Amino acid sequence: MSRVRQTVTLTADLVILTIRNGTLCVLVVERGNEPFAGHLALPGGFLRGDESLDETAARELAEETGMRAEGLHLRQVGVYSAPDRDPRSPRVVTCAYLAIAPDLPLPAAGSDARSAHWLPVVEVQRMGLAFDHDRILSDALELARAELQFRTIATAFCGEEFTIAELRKVYEVIWGVKLDKSNFHRKVTDADGFIVPTGGKRPTGNGRPAALYRAGEATTLSPPMMMPRSSDV
Known part of the structure; x- marks a missing residue:
């Protein structure tokens, strides 16, 4: 050497x-x-x-x-x-x-x-x-x-306020999968300190405004959001 x-x-x-x-x-x-x-x-x-x-x-x-x-x-x-x-x-x-x-x-x-x-x-x-x-x-x-x-980095792709649909899109784009809407909603709202409701709403074009959220204080996801093995999630 x-x-x-x-x-x-x-x-x-x-x-x-x-x-x-x-x-x-x-x-x-x-x-x-x-x-x-x-x-x-x-x-x-x-x-x-x-x-x-x-x-x-x-x-x-x-x-x-x-x-x-x-x-x-x-x-x-x-x-x-x-x-x-x-x-x-x-x-x-x-x-x-x-x-x-x-x-x-x-x-x-x-x-x-x-x-x-x-x-x-x-x-x-x-x-x-x-x-x-x-x-x-x-x-x-x-x-x-x-x-x-x-980790809670998905919110770094979002603006200061965002909808759960916008957050879900981050996961879908980066993971390359299609996620079940209701299952995703449950997981992100159950994760401690991941997202926090702001009380505001945003028009969606389908007649029902979507609730707005901001990033919470947590840096890690508990429970974690595991990447699915297939696109039928």
Whole structure:
């Protein structure tokens, strides 16, 4: 085993998810510089000055979306350190983050990007991404799907007030299943501190206004909301 010490460059990459027009979308940039000029990639950047990696991720989030990390669901997906993952340096190690928010604005391209777009996740997976970003996106999606079972992150895809139908749509879009309305209603209202009724109502177009809710104080789901094994749930 080699004992030669290597200089390591650190970066933070972001998988920023939102739901637009009922579709799960991810923010991607078209790279303006080599390597992979003209290819799609996840937004991200190099660690600067005295930043921590968390601070780098928060800065990149603000630069790419105009949103601040405070109040968003932002957490680490994993660390990626394959020797050949980035041709710019022998060892570029990245820490990937998952960010979730509703109704994110149209992005503005960063300094090294030609353009930035919200694209459906399925379309991005079909086209492929630069570097090892396909793997990072896949890992982030698995994390989001798993967290929906045990944590209250589904409300992060909703606005400040939402209906149970809107919350159910979050689960259906991310899990790719159709959920039984009455069963879902019972589960989310029985979960301790998951959602709280606001007392308000919203017209639905079918003559019966829907009750409005907000996110509760809980961060974990008790009982958990387990992902169904088939679409006939």
